[in-house]
Amino acid sequence: MTDPKVLPPEQRPRHVAIIMDGNGRWAEAQGLPRIFGHRSGIRSVRSVVEEGCRIGLEQMTLYCFSSENWKRPNRELRFLFRLLRHFLIVERSELMEQNVRLAMIGRREGLPPDVLDEFDRTAAMTASNTGMTLCLAVNYGARAEIAEAARRIARDAAAGRLDPEQIDEAAFSGYLATAGMPDPDLLIRTAGELRLSNYLLWQISYAELYITEVLWPDFRAEHLQRAVLDYARRQRKFGGLPGRAPAPEPTPIG
Ligand code: IPE
Numbered sequence: 001m002t003d004p005k006v007l008p009p010e011q012r013p014r015h016v017a018i019i020m021d022g023n024g025r026w027a028e029a030q031g032l033p034r035i036f037g038h039r040s041g042i043r044s045v046r047s048v049v050e051e052g053c054r055i056g057l058e059q060m061t062l063y064c065f066s067s068e069n070w071k072r073p074n075r076e077l078r079f080l081f082r083l084l085r086h087f088l089i090v091e092r093s094e095l096m097e098q099n100v101r102l103a104m105i106g107r108r109e110g111l112p113p114d115v116l117d118e119f120d121r122t123a124a125m126t127a128s129n130t131g132m133t134l135c136l137a138v139n140y141g142a143r144a145e146i147a148e149a150a151r152r153i154a155r156d157a158a159a160g161r162l163d164p165e166q167i168d169e170a171a172f173s174g175y176l177a178t179a180g181m182p183d184p185d186l187l188i189r190t191a192g193e194l195r196l197s198n199y200l201l202w203q204i205s206y207a208e209l210y211i212t213e214v215l216w217p218d219f220r221a222e223h224l225q226r227a228v229l230d231y232a233r234r235q236r237k238f239g240g241l242p243g244r245a246p247a248p249e250p251t252p253i254g
């Protein structure tokens with residue numbers, strides 16, 4: 001297998017977004033409670049972050065907790081937030097060593113203050129790192145993000161700070177939680193579901209999709225490599241024609 005690191009830069013994704021799914025199924029398959037799957041999923045996170053850095057990704061955005069995940073039992077919610085807090089504390093030195101910058105998207109309201117504290121501490125500590133950005137989507141929902149952007153745009157327009165005629169795609173992007181980040185080139189979903197589950201709907205408009213049956217706790221560096229190599233073989237056309245030099249202007253009829 002080719003090492004994705006040696007791919008020419010134009011064949012390598014800058015930004016990989018991942019829907020880390022299948023923790024519950026992984027645990028249940030072994031007769032364990034669902035939370036064991038979440039706990040094991042941490043090893044996968046460690047592995048893909050390390051590999052993302054090695055390959056030279058600019059950004060990796062991991063879906064950790066959706067705004068819809070509040071529907072889960074309290075016990076599972078408490079465990080998930082304890083795990084996230086633990087991750088932020090334990091991985092801090094590793095992130096520093098790997099020159100990773102930590103970022104977060106999602107609503108802060110509703111998240112446990114001790115999780116936010118640890119997040120802020122790690123984000124501040126890694127703020128001047130220059131390697132890969134690791135963005136955690138926590139309490140994130142794309143529709144809520146888009147509605148929030150619309151609300152802020154309306155506020156700015158009503159206050160005379162923004163001319164409605166100047167609201168184009170780039171301006172709109174600047175109001176999203178991902179302002180200043182590149183759009184994902186590659187979206188990976190583990191555990192086989194063929195849906196987006198309210199993830200980065202605006203930003204993945206032209207992302208390449210890669211869905212694997214592998215459950216998140218089994219996903220490792222080699223699986224990320226496989227996904228990136230698959231991406232490298234895709235022909236991204238963005239509505240144009242594949243790999244053609246622009247043809248001369250046709251002579252108009254008549
Ligand atoms: C993904 O695994 C983790 C979160 C959504 C927090 P799931 O917990 O959704 O696992 P399945 O889909 O039930 O197997």
Ligand code: IPE
Nearest residue numbers: 019020021063064065066197
């Ligand atoms: C998406 O997984 C959210 C995260 C991975 C955090 P879900 O397991 O919540 O998605 P659905 O319920 O299958 O759509």
Ligand code: MG
Nearest residue numbers: 021022023024
């Ligand atoms: Mg799931």
